[in-house]
Amino acid sequence: MFLQLDQISVRYPGAAALKPAVQSVSLGLQPGQIGVLIGPSGCGKTSALRSVAGLEPLAAGRIVMDGQVLSSGDGVLVAPEQRRIGMVFQDYALFPHLSIARNVAFGIRHLPRDERAARVQEMLELVGLAHVAERAPHQLSGGQQQRIALARALAPNPRLLLLDEPFSSLDVDLRSRLAQDLRSILQRTHTTALFVTHDQMEAFALGDVIGVMQAGQLEQWDDAYTLYHRPATRFVADFIGHGVFVPGTIIAAPGGPVVRTPVGDLAETAGCPLPGAYARGECDVLLRADDIVHDDAARTRACIERKAFRGSEFLYTLRLPTGEQLLAHVPSHHDHAVGEWIGIRAEVDHVVTFERTTTANSGAVAVSNDRNERATLP
Numbered sequence: 001m002f003l004q005l006d007q008i009s010v011r012y013p014g015a016a017a018l019k020p021a022v023q024s025v026s027l028g029l030q031p032g033q034i035g036v037l038i039g040p041s042g043c044g045k046t047s048a049l050r051s052v053a054g055l056e057p058l059a060a061g062r063i064v065m066d067g068q069v070l071s072s073g074d075g076v077l078v079a080p081e082q083r084r085i086g087m088v089f090q091d092y093a094l095f096p097h098l099s100i101a102r103n104v105a106f107g108i109r110h111l112p113r114d115e116r117a118a119r120v121q122e123m124l125e126l127v128g129l130a131h132v133a134e135r136a137p138h139q140l141s142g143g144q145q146q147r148i149a150l151a152r153a154l155a156p157n158p159r160l161l162l163l164d165e166p167f168s169s170l171d172v173d174l175r176s177r178l179a180q181d182l183r184s185i186l187q188r189t190h191t192t193a194l195f196v197t198h199d200q201m202e203a204f205a206l207g208d209v210i211g212v213m214q215a216g217q218l219e220q221w222d223d224a225y226t227l228y229h230r231p232a233t234r235f236v237a238d239f240i241g242h243g244v245f246v247p248g249t250i251i252a253a254p255g256g257p258v259v260r261t262p263v264g265d266l267a268e269t270a271g272c273p274l275p276g277a278y279a280r281g282e283c284d285v286l287l288r289a290d291d292i293v294h295d296d297a298a299r300t301r302a303c304i305e306r307k308a309f310r311g312s313e314f315l316y317t318l319r320l321p322t323g324e325q326l327l328a329h330v331p332s333h334h335d336h337a338v339g340e341w342i343g344i345r346a347e348v349d350h351v352v353t354f355e356r357t358t359t360a361n362s363g364a365v366a367v368s369n370d371r372n373e374r375a376t377l378p
């Protein structure tokens with residue numbers, strides 16, 4: 001591992017009696033990997049990042065980079081400027097009185113003039129902005145300014161780059177373009193990076209590995225596919241993607257265990273829990289919007305309660321006759337009216353179950369995290 005966080009805890013002075021802001025978090029990044037920390041506001045993402053930068057001491061655990069202990073709970077704290085870590089923070093503005101070129105040169109002032117000029121040129125070309133070298137920051141758009149902040153952070157050739165919501169003040173389209181650009185720039189420069197965001201689309205676009213944090217703890221550290229299809233905890237299932245929980249019962253069937261749900265029996269050769277996994281086999285089953293397929297010939301019928309147009313598809317909120325609610329992505333040429341009953345079936349590759357917390361007549365507990373568009377179920 002190039003970067004290793006080993007059971008780190010961060011505790012703020014005065015808040016000693018309360019829970020630590022970061023609690024026993026462990027994660028690792030290989031050289032050149034991009035890690036992303038995602039989670040709701042206040043979960044400790046920034047505190048974890050700041051501890052890697054050396055801006056917060058550790059209350060416990062240790063941070064090791066390239067074999068060197070940078071921080072530890074027993075007093076090691078290498079100064080931020082000695083870590084060779086680059087930072088692009090949300091509030092890390094460009095110096096307004098310096099030209100773009102001089103902003104980029106800021107961290108390499110010690111280099112001989114020619115070498116410095118060549119490096120500035122190289123960095124500006126890397127971010128596609130060589131033509132603005134002599135402009136002032138206020139003459140650039142927000143997206144361009146963030147690209148320059150990135151060039152400035154990369155100029156001293158840092159061993160690690162830390163980014164804390166660098167695109168949060170930009171509009172959605174620009175954010176997703178910049179996230180893709182950033183990924184390709186980091187890959188071209190073989191930069192190892194740790195990125196903090198609360199936007200899961202940004203996390204998916206950028207991260208080789210993504211960590212979901214809640215209340216100071218890291219719930220799961222995995223690639224995006226595994227987070228989505230194999231969430232380790234109910235919180236991760238809730239936080240990533242669109243879906244609902246419906247009550248299910250695991251039963252022994254002739255071909256192996258199946259989970260009986262209001263949308264039929266779900267089987268999976270690998271991974272379906274055994275009937276003994278839960279008391280009386282009763283559990284909650286995660287059904288993602290893409291697990292529910294619209295099929296006119298299907299026996300199960302559901303009533304459309306809401307629909308949201310997404311271009312190529314609708315996100316339908318459906319109600320089963322048994323009371324449970326479901327979400328379904330349906331190609332947008334299937335344009336049904338609210339109140340209409342449509343046929344559906346479940347096509348589930350990975351059956352994800354958790355301890356039962358739904359109650360018999362409350363129906364599904366909604367989980368959804370396109371946080372901007374959270375499905376609020378009545």
Ligand SMILES: Nc1ncnc2c1ncn2[C@@H]1O[C@H](COP(=O)(O)OP(=O)(O)OP(=O)(O)O)[C@@H](O)[C@H]1O
Nearest residue numbers: 012015021039040041042043044045046047048198
């Ligand atoms: N300097 C500080 N002093 C005391 N408590 C702090 C300080 N900075 C953060 N905290 C607390 O630590 C916890 C974690 O905060 P942190 O900023 O790391 O979360 P976050 O996940 O980055 O949130 P956001 O997405 O809102 O930036 C919060 O409860 C916060 O109030």
